[in-house]
Amino acid sequence: MTILKRHLAALAFGAILAAAGQANAAEPVKLGVINPIKTLVGKQNLEGAQLAAEMINQDGGILGGRKIELVTYDTNFSPPEGVAALQRLLTQDRVKVVAGEISSSVALAAIPVIEGEDAIFMAAVPKHPDVTKSGYDKIFRMNTTTAQDAQSFDTFLLETVKPAKVAILAENSDFGQVTINQMKKLFGDKLVYSDTFGMQQNDFAAMSTNARSSGADTICIVGSNMEQYGNILRSLSDLGFNGNRCLMPGVLNSQGVQIAGAAAEKAFSADIYVPSIDNAFNKRFVAAFEKKFGRKPEKIEVLGFESIWIAAKAMDKAGTADDTTKIAKVIHEGKWETPRGEVTFDKNGQASSGELIRLVVKSGEIVVNR
Amino acid sequence: MLELLLQQAVNGLTQGMAYALVALGLTMIFGVLHIINFSHGELYMLGGLMAVVATTMLGLPYGLALVLAVVAVVAIAALVDLVAVRPVLPTKDGPSTVLLSTFAVSLLLHQSVLSTWGPNPSRVEGLAGSLSLGPIVITNHRLLVLVSGVVILLAIEYVLRRTLVGRRIRAVAQSEFAAQVVGIDVARIRTLTFLGAAAIAAIAGALIAPVSLFTPSMGQHAIITAFVVVVIGGMGNATGAVVCGLLLGLLEALASAFMPQDMGTAVIYALLLIFLLIRPQGLFAGRAR
Numbered sequence: 001m002t003i004l005k006r007h008l009a010a011l012a013f014g015a016i017l018a019a020a021g022q023a024n025a026a027e028p029v030k031l032g033v034i035n036p037i038k039t040l041v042g043k044q045n046l047e048g049a050q051l052a053a054e055m056i057n058q059d060g061g062i063l064g065g066r067k068i069e070l071v072t073y074d075t076n077f078s079p080p081e082g083v084a085a086l087q088r089l090l091t092q093d094r095v096k097v098v099a100g101e102i103s104s105s106v107a108l109a110a111i112p113v114i115e116g117e118d119a120i121f122m123a124a125v126p127k128h129p130d131v132t133k134s135g136y137d138k139i140f141r142m143n144t145t146t147a148q149d150a151q152s153f154d155t156f157l158l159e160t161v162k163p164a165k166v167a168i169l170a171e172n173s174d175f176g177q178v179t180i181n182q183m184k185k186l187f188g189d190k191l192v193y194s195d196t197f198g199m200q201q202n203d204f205a206a207m208s209t210n211a212r213s214s215g216a217d218t219i220c221i222v223g224s225n226m227e228q229y230g231n232i233l234r235s236l237s238d239l240g241f242n243g244n245r246c247l248m249p250g251v252l253n254s255q256g257v258q259i260a261g262a263a264a265e266k267a268f269s270a271d272i273y274v275p276s277i278d279n280a281f282n283k284r285f286v287a288a289f290e291k292k293f294g295r296k297p298e299k300i301e302v303l304g305f306e307s308i309w310i311a312a313k314a315m316d317k318a319g320t321a322d323d324t325t326k327i328a329k330v331i332h333e334g335k336w337e338t339p340r341g342e343v344t345f346d347k348n349g350q351a352s353s354g355e356l357i358r359l360v361v362k363s364g365e366i367v368v369n370r
Numbered sequence: 371m372l373e374l375l376l377q378q379a380v381n382g383l384t385q386g387m388a389y390a391l392v393a394l395g396l397t398m399i400f401g402v403l404h405i406i407n408f409s410h411g412e413l414y415m416l417g418g419l420m421a422v423v424a425t426t427m428l429g430l431p432y433g434l435a436l437v438l439a440v441v442a443v444v445a446i447a448a449l450v451d452l453v454a455v456r457p458v459l460p461t462k463d464g465p466s467t468v469l470l471s472t473f474a475v476s477l478l479l480h481q482s483v484l485s486t487w488g489p490n491p492s493r494v495e496g497l498a499g500s501l502s503l504g505p506i507v508i509t510n511h512r513l514l515v516l517v518s519g520v521v522i523l524l525a526i527e528y529v530l531r532r533t534l535v536g537r538r539i540r541a542v543a544q545s546e547f548a549a550q551v552v553g554i555d556v557a558r559i560r561t562l563t564f565l566g567a568a569a570i571a572a573i574a575g576a577l578i579a580p581v582s583l584f585t586p587s588m589g590q591h592a593i594i595t596a597f598v599v600v601v602i603g604g605m606g607n608a609t610g611a612v613v614c615g616l617l618l619g620l621l622e623a624l625a626s627a628f629m630p631q632d633m634g635t636a637v638i639y640a641l642l643l644i645f646l647l648i649r650p651q652g653l654f655a656g657r658a659r
Contacts, residue, residue: 038484038489039489040488040489040490040491043488043489172632195626195630195631196630196631196632197631197632198631198632198635200591201631202582202583202585202588202591203381203385203388203581203582205381205384205385205512205623206378206381206382206385206622206623206626206627206631207626207631209374209377209378209381210374210378210626210627213373213374213377226491227491227583227585230491230493230583231582231583238500238507238509239377239507240502240507255490255491258493259491259493259583261493
């Protein structure tokens with residue numbers, strides 16, 4: 001009788017342990033996402049992150065079957081709101097990895113908070129060089145920096161486009177100012193006109209008139225906001241400008257082309273991604289994205305996708321969802337297959353995937369410029 | 371150089387008329403109801419949205435889109451008047467409270483559009499083609515904005531000067547008490563003015579969307595410049611709003627030929643400060659109605 005009781009107790013104990021084990025396996029891994037989700041770019045970036053979580057879950061999850069769950073907060077392009085969102089994610093929601101974001105200002109404000117909680121930040125879009133210069137080894141950036149873009153695009157401008165006179169219209173931001181300085185060094189006296197526009201400006205007739213009157217045969221636009229560069233292209237077209245129009249790398253997307261309409265024809269740029277990249281992973285990604293959101297993905301969506309995809313795959317490979325030191329080490333050392341190809345990270349956490357792809361607008365579509 | 375200045379003058383006049391069209395409704399409401407309607411920018415945005423819906427989703431011609439924009443926005447404005455202006459205005463500190471209630475309405479309208487339509491900008495096809503006068507180019511749609519502004523101003527002048535309703539509106543603007551004494555239904559005149567201003571905001575939104583795109587935040591950007599125009603032109607003065615709108619547009623465009631664009635904008639806000647200090651009643655205060 002006593003032996004039977006002992007056996008029953010052992011069975012019950014085993015059942016409880018097994019149930020607890022199953023509960024742990026079923027418990028989802030929470031990943032934080034911050035983004036200005038009320039804006040178009042923020043929404044695009046979030047959609048990429050959502051698809052990554054969905055594809056990982058469809059493939060059986062990570063760490064022996066645990067699903068990915070995204071916890072999302074709006075940063076509204078505001079550093080204080082971004083910091084508040086991070087604090088909620090790290091202290092209340094207990095996430096160890098935060099991904100996403102568009103704004104460099106928000107990302108820079110986020111870094112001390114991330115470091116204070118020993119968390120990992122997978123910054124998707126912010127371009128400011130300082131994002132990966134904090135010295136904290138758990139910050140990673142998916143997007144290219146302006147310097148990386150310049151290395152590739154400057155050669156193309158100088159050796160292939162060969163402009164006689166250049167004008168530059170730039171947004172009044174770090175991105176705009178850094179690019180104007182870089183173009184001054186690159187073109188010297190050939191840069192005949194440059195001006196900046198406010199981030200809220202929506203009429204560019206005056207600025208476009210000045211650029212046209214400068215005699216430039218190539219007008220380069222530095223604007224991350226598609227409404228603004230789309231409107232500039234329209235203004236240049238309205239004024240009858242028919243020289244070269246270039247958009248600095250990383251900003252041209254299909255919605256901008258749609259806004260500009262026929263005025264975008266033959267405008268050229270360069271970027272790290274186009275949906276037509278010919279690899280199996282990209283084909284699967286594009287098909288899944290089109291099915292879920294009814295349109296083709298672009299660079300911003302891919303960066304959102306990568307920020308979650310790489311973090312989750314690294315957790316799986318490291319065998320932990322909590323040990324951020326192990327996960328960061330795996331990210332640093334790994335080669336990651338993503339829709340744009342193979343992505344690696346340098347010691348500062350900066351992603352790289354080789355040369356930029358040259359792009360041009362033809363018949364309302366962004367295609368590879370051969 | 372002359373060619374550049376002439377082109378910038380044309381650019382400035384069309385941009386200025388866009389400012390003036392938004393400021394017109396705002397100044398009318400201030401002139402008659404003596405309130406600042408913070409939701410005016412969002413009514414302007416809804417005019418743009420209706421133009422998008424009518425032309426791209428319903429496939430209507432642009433002219434019909436203008437009519438639809440006016441009808442829809444006036445209906446929404448009637449609701450705003452009913453819940454946020456009429457019940458609040460007669461209370462103690464009514465005009466100050468209306469400022470807050472219309473601010474609440476503006477946030478409500480903006481967030482409603484953001485959460486249903488989304489933040490995406492949309493292009494509206496207006497009048498196609500452009501007109502070239504030697505080296506000077508103006509698109510047909512910008513010309514339409516310019517002509518519409520003049521027509522609307524003349525129509526307002528005619529209604530105010532030559533019609534019974536206009537005389538009643540002027541009477542209420544001068545003294546509500548005296549207007550009541552002579553049997554004018556002040557509440558009705560206030561509502562009519564509010565709806566008239568909303569109609570102008572709707573036309574402005576639908577006219578400007580093809581020039582600078584529709585975005586849910588277009589109202590928030592426009593209302594700031596409209597306030598500058600209204601203050602410099604003299605609060606409550608329709609002619610002042612149009613003249614100052616045009617002057618502001620011209621100044622911005624011509625200044626951009628000599629200084630960075632952002633500096634031009636700084637000059638405008640400096641002007642606002644100067645006017646508030648030396649002539650707070652505005653340029654056209656002597657003719658205020």
